Amino acid sequence: MTPRPGARQRLLDAAEELFASGGFAGTPVDAVLARAGVAPATLYAHFGSKTGLQAAALAARLRRWDDVWSAAVAAAPDDRARLLAVFDALDAFGTGGTPSRWCAFLDAAAGAPADDGTAVAALAEDTALLRGRLRELAAPVAGEDAAELAEHLLVVVTGALAMALRTDPARATAQGRATAAALVDRWR
Amino acid sequence: MTPRPGARQRLLDAAEELFASGGFAGTPVDAVLARAGVAPATLYAHFGSKTGLQAAALAARLRRWDDVWSAAVAAAPDDRARLLAVFDALDAFGTGGTPSRWCAFLDAAAGAPADDGTAVAALAEDTALLRGRLRELAAPVAGEDAAELAEHLLVVVTGALAMALRTDPARATAQGRATAAALVDRWR
DNA sequence: GTCTATAGTAGGATAGAC
């Protein structure tokens, strides 16, 4: 790793941290520029707009989330733990950087002006990743009902992310894990 | 009901509809004024600020939600249906006005600048209402485990609200109901 | 209480030099 990453990478890092903690709409471009130590024109040369930067930052975040989740699954001892590892991953993902009150993908879709396809597409990718992997991991536990169980867990994971707004994030993931466990145990 | 409500009420109605559909941050004051047919100064005379208007609109919305939910509970035939009636209420609440992609209370808290106590307080009231009534309704079904079941259902209801961003709201509530039913049936 | 008109400001984006 070079001592100081290029402007593009610094912008992505700054955007991911600030958007995740303060929300996309609530984070001015100036704040990202200041944190990255970069001039306005550089941002627009690379990403075209604030929304373009958001899209790139979300794509990077999705890859990172994918990695963290994979690692959590690999570390789990059995099928049941692998299925519930998504909550370990959420804990690890949250404490990895700036503490985020809220899921960046849901935030992006919630704040988008309804005609902005960028944020919706990013959330769709996140949803597809969650649904797909939950189905794979549910198969050894629920067999033919894997798809059904995966849909239940998708609701619970999404609920845990949103519960971070109602209570503190640590409690939110803990409760989500408990609820998911109660569901999974129906198929034991 | 008078033919044309006063400016204050028209502002509240317009704010509730527009904030719910387009989000608080994404809805300019001008849009609320145009829909209400009211001049800027009138808004500030009544509510002091855009945030003040939001607070009043959220309070009105919470009362309306309380009523809709109560009605749905009253219409349910048995204990299990009364506990799951929250999803009927969500369907009825959504179709009542402008179709909202998203929960106004969660939106308010997600979009708030983190130091704004107004939105956080409104979300806390909403959370308290949900948790409290879910516990009452869970008692006949789960007995001593009512509090535990209520926490599970709080996650699922919150998840259903957030799932409205991932998919269409009707599917979100339907899936939420299914997940909640699976949980409730653990206590049968 | 309500209006018309306007002030003040913040945020997103660009022009042009190096």
Place this chain on the structure above:
DNA sequence: GTCTATCCTACTATAGAC
């Protein structure tokens, strides 16, 4: 590619008349 400096729009809020 990057910087300095600046423009322009859109928004919140207010002043003053009726």
